[in-house]
Amino acid sequence: MPPRPYVIDQLISAKSIAARIEALAREIEAEFAGTDKLVVVGLLRGSFVFIADLVREIDLPVEVDFIEASSYGDSTVSSREVRILKDLRAAIEGQDVLLVEDIVDTGHTLHHVTRFLASRRPRRLRTIALLDKPSRREVDFRADWIGFSIPDEFVVGYGIDYAQRNRNLPYIGKVRFTDEDG
Numbered sequence: 001m002p003p004r005p006y007v008i009d010q011l012i013s014a015k016s017i018a019a020r021i022e023a024l025a026r027e028i029e030a031e032f033a034g035t036d037k038l039v040v041v042g043l044l045r046g047s048f049v050f051i052a053d054l055v056r057e058i059d060l061p062v063e064v065d066f067i068e069a070s071s072y073g074d075s076t077v078s079s080r081e082v083r084i085l086k087d088l089r090a091a092i093e094g095q096d097v098l099l100v101e102d103i104v105d106t107g108h109t110l111h112h113v114t115r116f117l118a119s120r121r122p123r124r125l126r127t128i129a130l131l132d133k134p135s136r137r138e139v140d141f142r143a144d145w146i147g148f149s150i151p152d153e154f155v156v157g158y159g160i161d162y163a164q165r166n167r168n169l170p171y172i173g174k175v176r177f178t179d180e181d182g
């Protein structure tokens, strides 16, 4: 159960997300034009909705794989250890790879996972995140493509959870707590 009562205000509509994904897909197609195979890697769990919509817009030969990194939950410690919990099925040496993430917050997760994937010597490794919270960054990390840059709001929906809830919302919403501490 989520620990506090809350309501969700829409921040980014499903229509805006779809339009942005179409534009991003055209840029990805241009970047990887001529590839014989693009391995699109979703970082579990939050990216599962975004990757599903994104791959259906990309007109290239695509293979889909997933990787999972440890969550550090509510920890506020800045020197975070990120561990790989589930590795890729595919060997990516010499391959074109696109790593897909739902949100970049402190940057620790993508910083670590991109270094992990780069150590396998892919031909090209690019990253895309639907959302970016630049004001929260603790390590210097910039995704190659960002869907939307957002302020430091508590967001849910379109794959993103609050205590494992709300991943199934078709839009990005902002959590507003309704108890007296809110």
Ligand code: PRP
Pocket: 043, 044, 045, 046, 047, 070, 071, 072, 073, 101, 102, 103, 104, 105, 106, 107, 108, 109, 110, 160, 161
């Ligand atoms: C969230 C999100 C990113 C990461 C971003 O994942 O999906 O992977 O945190 O944070 P960072 O930039 O501060 O590292 P979470 O650990 O909540 O797991 P989930 O994807 O399973 O929801």
